Amino acid sequence: MAEVSVTKDAAPAADELVVLKNVNKHFGALHVLQDIDLTIARGEVVVVIGPSGSGKSTLCRAINRLEGIDSGSITLDGKPLPAEGKELARLRADVGMVFQSFNLFAHKTVLENVTLGQIKVRKKSKAEAEEKARALLDRVGVGTQADKYPAQLSGGQQQRVAIARALAMEPKVMLFDEPTSALDPEMINEVLEVMQQLARDGMTMVVVTHEMGFARSAANRVVFMADGQIVEQATPDKFFTAPKSDRAKDFLSKILHH
Amino acid sequence: MFDFLEGYDLLGAFWTTVQLTVFSGIIALVWGTILAGMRVSPVPLMRGFGTAYVNVVRNIPLTVIIVFCSLGLAEIFGITLGAPNDFKLQGFRLAVLGLSAYTAAFVCEALRSGINTVPIGQAEAARAIGLNFRQVLTLVVLPQAFRSVVGPLANVLIALTKNTTVAAAIGVAEAGLLMKEIVETEAQLYATAAIIALGFVILTLPTGLFLGWIGKRVAVKR
Numbered sequence: 001m002a003e004v005s006v007t008k009d010a011a012p013a014a015d016e017l018v019v020l021k022n023v024n025k026h027f028g029a030l031h032v033l034q035d036i037d038l039t040i041a042r043g044e045v046v047v048v049i050g051p052s053g054s055g056k057s058t059l060c061r062a063i064n065r066l067e068g069i070d071s072g073s074i075t076l077d078g079k080p081l082p083a084e085g086k087e088l089a090r091l092r093a094d095v096g097m098v099f100q101s102f103n104l105f106a107h108k109t110v111l112e113n114v115t116l117g118q119i120k121v122r123k124k125s126k127a128e129a130e131e132k133a134r135a136l137l138d139r140v141g142v143g144t145q146a147d148k149y150p151a152q153l154s155g156g157q158q159q160r161v162a163i164a165r166a167l168a169m170e171p172k173v174m175l176f177d178e179p180t181s182a183l184d185p186e187m188i189n190e191v192l193e194v195m196q197q198l199a200r201d202g203m204t205m206v207v208v209t210h211e212m213g214f215a216r217s218a219a220n221r222v223v224f225m226a227d228g229q230i231v232e233q234a235t236p237d238k239f240f241t242a243p244k245s246d247r248a249k250d251f252l253s254k255i256l257h258h
Numbered sequence: 259m260f261d262f263l264e265g266y267d268l269l270g271a272f273w274t275t276v277q278l279t280v281f282s283g284i285i286a287l288v289w290g291t292i293l294a295g296m297r298v299s300p301v302p303l304m305r306g307f308g309t310a311y312v313n314v315v316r317n318i319p320l321t322v323i324i325v326f327c328s329l330g331l332a333e334i335f336g337i338t339l340g341a342p343n344d345f346k347l348q349g350f351r352l353a354v355l356g357l358s359a360y361t362a363a364f365v366c367e368a369l370r371s372g373i374n375t376v377p378i379g380q381a382e383a384a385r386a387i388g389l390n391f392r393q394v395l396t397l398v399v400l401p402q403a404f405r406s407v408v409g410p411l412a413n414v415l416i417a418l419t420k421n422t423t424v425a426a427a428i429g430v431a432e433a434g435l436l437m438k439e440i441v442e443t444e445a446q447l448y449a450t451a452a453i454i455a456l457g458f459v460i461l462t463l464p465t466g467l468f469l470g471w472i473g474k475r476v477a478v479k480r
Contacts, residue, residue: 066382084300086390093388103383106478107402117387120397151479162383169387 015042016078017173017204018063023072025058032058033069034228040173045205047215047236050225051251056208057100059225060177063206064095077172093121096166096174100181102158104150104165110137111146114165122169129168136164140194156187160194173204180211212255216240224248262444263453271436272457278353278422278432279461283415285358290365294403295395297370308366316363320356320424327356328428346431353425361418368410372403377480408473415469416462433457 018040025033032055040046048056061067063074065081065088074081076095082088104113114133118124124132137143140160142153150158159179166174176195180188192214199205199218209215215222215236222239224232224247232245240256243249296308315323331337332352339351376399384398404411423434437454441447 064386066385089385089388089390091388092386095386097383097386099379099383099386101377101379103377103379105380105383105398106480107398107405116397117389120393121388149479165383165387 016040017042017044017076018206019073019075020059020063021073021075023059023062023069023074025055025062025067025069030228032228033062036072036230038223038230040204040206042172042204043202044220045199045203045207045218046221046223047219048206048208048223048225049210049212049215049251050231054225055228056225057177060175060206060208063173063175064092064097066097089121093117093169094172096169096171098159098162098166098174098176098179100178102150102155102162102182104158104161106150109147109149110142110153110161113150113161114168117165117169133164133168136167137161140164141190154187155183156190159183159187159191163191163194163198167198173206174198176205176207176209178208178210180209210255212240224251226251260449260453262446262449263440266436266440267431268433268436268453268457271431271433272461274350274430274432275419275422275434275457276461278350278357278425278430279415279419281354282357282361282422283418285354286361286365286414286418287411289358289362291369291400293362293366294369294373295392295400297366298373298395298399300391312363312366315360316367318360320360320421321427323360324353324356324424324427327352331355345429349425349428349430353422353428353430357418357421357425361414361421364414364417365411368407368414369400369403371410372405372407373399375406376402402478405473405476405478408469408476412466412469412473416466419462419465420458 016039018038020036020038023033023036024031036059048059050056058067062069063076076091079091082091104110105116108116111130111133114136115126115129118129118132119126134143134146137146140163142157142160142164145153145157145161150161153161179195180191183191188211192211195205195207195214196218207214207219219236221233222236223230224239224243224245226247232239232243232248234244239248240252243252293308293311296304297312299305299308328349332348338348339355341347341351380398380402381394384394389397422432425432426435426438429435433454437450440450444450
């Protein structure tokens with residue numbers, strides 16, 4: 001994919017932003033997250049890959065508690081995730097989320113999508129929120145679409161608006177749940193380029209994706225999940241050239257070389 | 259041909275019908291929306307109340323509710339809604355109370371089916387930017403839900419317009435009661451029925467057409 005070169009710093013010093021400890025979750029009989037331990041440092045870009053049904057999306061959604069967990073703990077910037085209510089809402093505002101299916105508010109214009117959270121959660125004035133929204137929309141390259149409704153935009157444009165909407169909250173970390181999986185092939189790059197830029201700017205990112213090109217070029221670390229467990233994690237170079245586990249080797253042999 | 263109508267306040271009666279419909283409609287819309295919010299709330303107590311209310315109220319005949327408002331509330335408990343001596347006004351207000359309480363159950367269920375048409379991702383995205391439950395509901399889910407149920411809500415409003423005739427049971431001088439009076443004293447049975455029926459069609463037909471047009475205009479494109 002977009003082979004934009006990114007300076008890959010060694011993982012920044014031990015400034016832990018997101019910490020998952022011993023996290024377990026079941027969907028009925030399915031043990032979808034099994035004793036997950038994962039620490040994400042400030043400024044780090046972590047790409048989560050793995051076969052479908054391995055629990056990567058659930059992991060991503062658990063970090064802002066769109067999925068509850070059965071046991072274990074998740075802390076964000078030193079604070080444990082509250083269970084429900086106002087505290088949780090406040091925490092979610094600090095965690096940006098980009099969905100596979102964009103989920104732009106269908107009854108609001110692009111601009112309103114990006115200002116809503118700023119006005120209602122961050123309590124900014126409308127003018128202030130709109131100024132920031134327009135700047136962000138320009139940054140992701142959809143500034144001219146501000147007054148349209150989501151349904152009038154292409155998938156790639158919608159996803160870039162969704163990224164702007166999340167950024168408008170000035171999040172500490174951005175979660176991407178398969179952000180390019182619902183896009184036509186020719187629109188994948190425009191979204192990945194925005195994400196590459198974010199990574200270069202030092203945003204902490206957790207990206208669930210099947211885009212191995214993005215993983216190679218933008219990630220500090222690749223986390224490989226299978227059957228609800230983290231099987232292996234390494235720098236992209238190490239992971240793609242010399243995977244250790246058989247499960248990862250098998251997975252890579254199926255998706256690469258064609 | 260319509261000489262027999264002389265001395266009857268036909269327009270006044272239909273004006274009362276309109277007033278009953280408008281007041282009850284507004285209150286039912288507000289109360290029904292709150293009930294729908296309760297029915298999708300994460301708090302079990304509120305969900306339980308919403309479910310119980312809808313299932314009890316929509317299964318009681320409207321006549322029983324209206325008569326209870328008059329005999330039960332006003333005469334036994336002394337709840338006269340600020341009009342203890344003006345029986346005309348008291349009857350009107352009690353009828354509005356009964357009609358609103360009853361219609362709200364149907365508004366709630368129409369709206370709840372509208373909520374089910376809003377993709378779950380919309381609420382998730384709203385939660386993800388830090389909106390609380392009330393904000394998710396009022397800013398994202400309900401505005402989309404309302405747009406998808408304008409048609410069913412028009413049905414509820416039309417049913418309400420016609421249901422106002424039940425207020426005759428407690429002596430509210432609306433079109434239904436006037437018809438009863440005319441029929442009891444005049445010979446022109448068919449003409450009377452036709453005129454009253456026409457009156458209701460004149461009220462409800464434009465309502466249905468107008469709301470149908472609104473429904474198409476505000477539909478959310480996905």
